[in-house]
Amino acid sequence: MKKPVLGLLLGAVLGAFDGLTALATPEVASQIVGIVIGSTLKGLIVGALVGWYAYRVQSLSKGLLVGLVVAAFFAFLVAAMPQPDGRHYWVEIMLPGSIVGLIVGYATQKFGEGRSIPAR
Amino acid sequence: MTWLSNDLVERLRDVASRPELASDRYVILRPIGRGGMGSVYAARDEQLGREVAIKVSNAAAPTDDLDQRLRQEARVLARLEHPGIVPVHDAGLLEDGRWFYVMKLVRGKTLADHAASLEHEAARLVVFERVAETVAFAHVAGIVHRDLKPSNVMVGQFGEVLVLDWGVARVLARTDRESGADHQPDGLIDGTSGGTRMGTAGFMAPEQAHGDSSNAGPPADVYALGALLFWMWTGSAAPPDLNEVSRSLGAVSPAPSRRLAAIVRKCLSHAPADRYATAAELMDDLARYRQGSSVSAHRETTIERAGRWLVRYQTFVWLVLAYLVMRVAFAFLR
Numbered sequence: 001m002k003k004p005v006l007g008l009l010l011g012a013v014l015g016a017f018d019g020l021t022a023l024a025t026p027e028v029a030s031q032i033v034g035i036v037i038g039s040t041l042k043g044l045i046v047g048a049l050v051g052w053y054a055y056r057v058q059s060l061s062k063g064l065l066v067g068l069v070v071a072a073f074f075a076f077l078v079a080a081m082p083q084p085d086g087r088h089y090w091v092e093i094m095l096p097g098s099i100v101g102l103i104v105g106y107a108t109q110k111f112g113e114g115r116s117i118p119a120r
Numbered sequence: 121m122t123w124l125s126n127d128l129v130e131r132l133r134d135v136a137s138r139p140e141l142a143s144d145r146y147v148i149l150r151p152i153g154r155g156g157m158g159s160v161y162a163a164r165d166e167q168l169g170r171e172v173a174i175k176v177s178n179a180a181a182p183t184d185d186l187d188q189r190l191r192q193e194a195r196v197l198a199r200l201e202h203p204g205i206v207p208v209h210d211a212g213l214l215e216d217g218r219w220f221y222v223m224k225l226v227r228g229k230t231l232a233d234h235a236a237s238l239e240h241e242a243a244r245l246v247v248f249e250r251v252a253e254t255v256a257f258a259h260v261a262g263i264v265h266r267d268l269k270p271s272n273v274m275v276g277q278f279g280e281v282l283v284l285d286w287g288v289a290r291v292l293a294r295t296d297r298e299s300g301a302d303h304q305p306d307g308l309i310d311g312t313s314g315g316t317r318m319g320t321a322g323f324m325a326p327e328q329a330h331g332d333s334s335n336a337g338p339p340a341d342v343y344a345l346g347a348l349l350f351w352m353w354t355g356s357a358a359p360p361d362l363n364e365v366s367r368s369l370g371a372v373s374p375a376p377s378r379r380l381a382a383i384v385r386k387c388l389s390h391a392p393a394d395r396y397a398t399a400a401e402l403m404d405d406l407a408r409y410r411q412g413s414s415v416s417a418h419r420e421t422t423i424e425r426a427g428r429w430l431v432r433y434q435t436f437v438w439l440v441l442a443y444l445v446m447r448v449a450f451a452f453l454r
Binding site: 021024025092095096099100102103106107110 | 450
């Protein structure tokens with residue numbers, strides 16, 4: 001499996017799982033469908049970007065960094081949207097979201113089919 | 121009457137035993153070492169202005185078996201062009217008709233002297249893998265070393281690893297594709313007759329120890345490589361009993377992992393068929409070991425496999441755990 005595809009799949013699965021954890025928060029449980037769809041989309045975009053980077057650059061440390069930064073950025077965009085109660089869940093969204101980015105960054109660097117170096 | 125001092129006697133003996141070279145290209149500088157087959161001298165190549173090493177046969181007469189072995193060694197070395205093998209520059213006859221050959225002068229320590237500085241497993245395996253790689257190359261070229269031991273491995277000043285003393289190497293016959301007949305490569309002889317015992321106790325394969333050196337193939341070198349690996353951990357020669365091998369490896373601190381100990385045991389198997397067939401096969405298993413994969417020498421239990429996976433992907437495991445702990449913590453802190 002190519003690294004971008006792996007990133008896409010992993011991002012989607014982890015995003016969906018991350019969205020489902022909102023069930024533990026009664027205040028937002030009623031909007032769970034929207035949260036899961038949004039979180040899955042976010043995971044897809046992060047996974048695709050991080051997977052594409054892993055396809056281009058083979059470096060675990062850089063892959064982890066890109067995963068962290070990209071995921072943190074998208075988590076920030078989500079956390080910046082105020083909830084119906086007017087609150088922002090910065091920590092609750094950004095911290096786990098960033099770790100999911102690290103997981104995708106690690107997995108796409110370690111696994112999946114990278115770019116083959118063309119023979120000269 | 122004046123007695124000569126021991127020092128003077130030693131110097132006179134040294135001067136008297138120095139080989140008389142027919143040409144004036146090489147000037148003998150000092151003796152470096154003396155083995156059963158030949159003596160090695162540091163010399164200066166006047167033509168190219170560099171220091172070289174010259175190995176001279178210890179034979180009493182040019183027709184002696186030792187002289188033939190030295191010639192064979194020079195030819196074997198000339199065939200094996202590899203960074204782990206000392207290159208031969210020249211060969212010729214002494215004034216008394218004996219053979220000598222000229223090779224690169226290697227500056228460094230033998231593994232026997234260098235091993236104490238190899239504290240960590242990774243450093244030991246780097247040196248060991250270079251030895252195994254050199255032997256694997258020789259096997260592909262149809263040559264079996266038959267006398268691998270710590271004093272026959274040299275670690276140079278810049279970390280280069282060289283396998284020395286190919287004097288008892290065996291040249292394997294090649295089978296002709298068309299006729300199906302076995303023949304020796306040009307100018308090379310098998311190197312042993314039946315019933316000859318060659319090698320060093322503790323590093324010699326059982327088939328060599330039993331005097332069957334003429335049938336010692338690549339698995340004999342694999343045995344010696346296993347003995348070398350055993351020695352690098354324990355500092356002693358390998359015992360013939362595999363249970364004793366396991367006990368000795370388990371007793372050292374830090375002990376090698378089960379998978380590495382299994383690789384050593386497989387190399388040291390009594391029957392050649394139970395060992396790795398060639399040094400290349402051993403290297404493949406070592407590479408798998410270093411990558412944290414399963415090795416052919418050891419059948420893992422499910423728990424061992426899970427443990428190895430956790431160690432190999434510990435960063436991944438820690439990240440997933442951190443995520444889960446965080447999620448649980450947020451749920452409870454609410």
